[in-house]
Amino acid sequence: MQAPKPLRKALLDWYAHARRKLPWREQPSLYGTVVSEFMLQQTQVSTVLPYYDRWLKVFPDFASLAAASEVEVVKQWEGLGYYSRARNLQRLACEVTANGLPDTFDGWLALPGVGPYTAAAIVSIGLDLPHAVVDGNVVRVLTRLYAIESNFSNNASAVKSIAPLADALLAQESPGDFNQAVMELGATVCTKGQPSCVICPWRPYCKAAGRGDPSTFPRIQRRAVVQKSVQRIWLQTAAGLLMERIPDTAKRLAGHYELPLAESCQDFVSINKRPLVIKKRGIANESISEAIHACTLKSGVEPSSCLSAETDLQWIPIAQLESIQISGPHRRWIRGILGTANS
């Protein structure tokens, strides 16, 4: 390995002037660090920014978050995805409010929603403890720096393989800045498609840049995408729009509302043959096509008789759509359809 010392200095000098002004950096606090790290799990900085600002206004500290209701917490998270993060963050707030803040890596790791990455980020940034983070950015930057040609079977094995390198490189005296600097480099310079090697502080040390093929790293096998298709209905009456509530016991989008599945309504609606619109969305390795069919009630059926305890169907007055939790794509689709209808 290249002597780590010049690499550390080059990176930290670059980070001192190139780092983006982000709210959790401008007004640093342990609470802000924890909130930002939860939001940033599998989510890009630009997406997180508005959520972070609003979150700190509504829940300014651990105690206020611990005291909030779960519905309120998930409502503030709406649209950000991976809702277990919100519930885990609140459980964490309850635990630290009751038992105090951990001061070790293992102490943070034991809290809900905190894995190896998040624990290392929190203790390095918030407590100056020397733990290296390994996320997607770090994997990309280090596999390029050393031109590691291993074909990793998945992301987890790449992280595991890169961890010792990250530990060896870590600047022990400023672990928080070093960790953020590597990730900042990955996010702004050593990007996936076309890295900006000419402005990279590690250009003189980078094996992949020297060879001219940095964008071919890391080499990680991706899972095949599974195609799925779903039929949904659009049924609007004087009572409002028919929506289906996803049970609290569901793993995905528990407690959220979506447009009803056609199979939940087949007993009482007539479905127009041609769908109103066909939308697509992705969830992890699934590509889901959702056809939305405009419907009418079968003759003689009253709106109230559509509702039953088994299906979780509810009439939502149009004016109240904003105040319930709706999955992000469905909220956009509904706005689009209502907007088209009104114009």
Place this chain on the structure above:
DNA sequence: AACTCGGGGCC
């Protein structure tokens, strides 16, 4: 080790 969990940005 494999699966599940959202949504948005980007080429």
Place this chain on the structure above:
DNA sequence: GGCCCAGAGTT
């Protein structure tokens, strides 16, 4: 349209 993103929990 495919890929990726400051990952963690469950099985």
